Amino acid sequence: MSDIRFGLFPDDDDVVRGLRAIYAAPAGDAYWNELQSRVMARVADVELGWWTELDRWARPALAAAAVLLLSAGVAMFRAHQSEAEIAADAMLSSPAVPVSSAIRPAYQDDQGARLRFLFGR
Amino acid sequence: MRVDTGHVSMTAATIIELPFGMSPAADAKPDERALVVAAQRGSNDAFAQLVRLHQRRAYAVCRAIVLTHEDAEDAVQEGFLHAFKALDRFLPDQPFGAWLYRIMANASLDLVRRRKVRDADELPEGVPMPFRDPGESDELRRRLNEALTKLTDRQRSVIVLHDVEGFTHGEIGEMLGIPEGTARSDLHHARASLRRILGDVRSDL
Numbered sequence: 001m002s003d004i005r006f007g008l009f010p011d012d013d014d015v016v017r018g019l020r021a022i023y024a025a026p027a028g029d030a031y032w033n034e035l036q037s038r039v040m041a042r043v044a045d046v047e048l049g050w051w052t053e054l055d056r057w058a059r060p061a062l063a064a065a066a067v068l069l070l071s072a073g074v075a076m077f078r079a080h081q082s083e084a085e086i087a088a089d090a091m092l093s094s095p096a097v098p099v100s101s102a103i104r105p106a107y108q109d110d111q112g113a114r115l116r117f118l119f120g121r
Numbered sequence: 122m123r124v125d126t127g128h129v130s131m132t133a134a135t136i137i138e139l140p141f142g143m144s145p146a147a148d149a150k151p152d153e154r155a156l157v158v159a160a161q162r163g164s165n166d167a168f169a170q171l172v173r174l175h176q177r178r179a180y181a182v183c184r185a186i187v188l189t190h191e192d193a194e195d196a197v198q199e200g201f202l203h204a205f206k207a208l209d210r211f212l213p214d215q216p217f218g219a220w221l222y223r224i225m226a227n228a229s230l231d232l233v234r235r236r237k238v239r240d241a242d243e244l245p246e247g248v249p250m251p252f253r254d255p256g257e258s259d260e261l262r263r264r265l266n267e268a269l270t271k272l273t274d275r276q277r278s279v280i281v282l283h284d285v286e287g288f289t290h291g292e293i294g295e296m297l298g299i300p301e302g303t304a305r306s307d308l309h310h311a312r313a314s315l316r317r318i319l320g321d322v323r324s325d326l
Binding site (some may be wrong): 014015016018019020021022023025026032036038039040043044046073085 | 165168169171172176177180181184185190194197201202206214262265269275280281284285306310312315319
C-alpha cells in the first residue's frame with residue numbers, strides 16, 4: 001500500500017492523505033455488523049443486571065423522598081402556624097376573668113389579712 | 122473485549138472518496154428522533170439502529186483520541202454503553218450525534234488515562250505505543266506514524282478530528298472539553314510540527 005506520495009516538502013494535503021490512510025476506519029459491512037452485535041450484547045448484559053432495577057427505581061425513589069420531605073416541611077409549618085394562631089386567639093378573644101377581679105383578689109386578700117391583723121380578727 | 126478483525130486494510134482511494142469513514146448506506150438515515158424516542162421508551166431494536174447509524178463516526182472519534190484500533194473498539198463499546206445508560210437524560214430535541222460523540226470522546230479519554238497509568242507500570246518511560254497498521258510498507262507512512270507520536274495527545278486528536286474527520290473547531294472543543302481557540306491553536310501547532318518533522322524525514326531519504 002504505497003499510495004501516499006509526499007512532495008519534497010510535504011504540504012497539508014500530503015499530511016492529510018497520510019493521516020487518512022493511517023486512521024482509516026475498517027471497511028466491510030461484516031465488521032460493522034459484528035461491532036454492532038458486540039455493542040448490543042453488552043447492552044443486553046447491562047439490562048439483565050440487578051442494578052438496572054435499582055437504577056430504574058432510583059429516580060422515582062428520589063422524587064418520592066423529595067415529595068415526602070416537602071410534605072413534612074409544609075405540615076410542620078402549618079402546625080406551627082396553627083399553634084401560634086390558637087395562642088393568639090386565646091389571648092385576644094377570651095376575657096374569662098375581668099381585669100379588676102384578675103388583679104384585685106390578691107390585693108384584697110392582703111388587705112383583708114392586714115385588717116384582720118389590726119383589728120384582732 | 123477485543124476481537125482481531127483483520128478489516129482495517131482499505132485502499133486510500135476509498136478513504137479519500139469517503140473521508141468520514143461513512144458508507145453510502147449509512148447516509149440514508151431513518152427518522153433519528155423517532156429512534157431516540159423509541160429507544161428511550163425501552164426499544165432495544167431502536168437503540169440497535171442508532172448504533173448502526175453512528176458506529177462508524179463514533180469509531181472515527183475514538184480512533185482519533187486513542188492510540189490503537191483495539192482501543193478504539195473498546196472505547197466505542199464503552200461509549201455506546203454509557204449512552205444507553207444515560208439515554209433517559211437525553212433531550213430528543215438536541216442533536217443526538219453531538220451528544221453521542223461527546224460521550225465517545227469521554228470514553229476514549231478515560232481509556233487513554235487508564236492506559237497511561239497501566240503503561241507507566243509496565244513500560245519503560247519514553248517508549249511510544251505503536252500504531253496498528255497492518256498494511257504498513259511505506260517508509261514515509263511509517264515516519265508519519267513516528268511523527269504523530271511526537272505530538273501531544275491533544276494535538277494528535279485535534280488534527281485527526283479536524284483534518285481527517287471534518288469536525289469544526291467548536292465541535293472538537295466541545296468533545297475534548299477545551300475552548301474553541303485552544304483547539305484552533307492545537308491544530309496550527311500540530312500541522313506545523315508534522316510539516317517540520319516530515320520535511321526533515323524527506324531530506325533524510
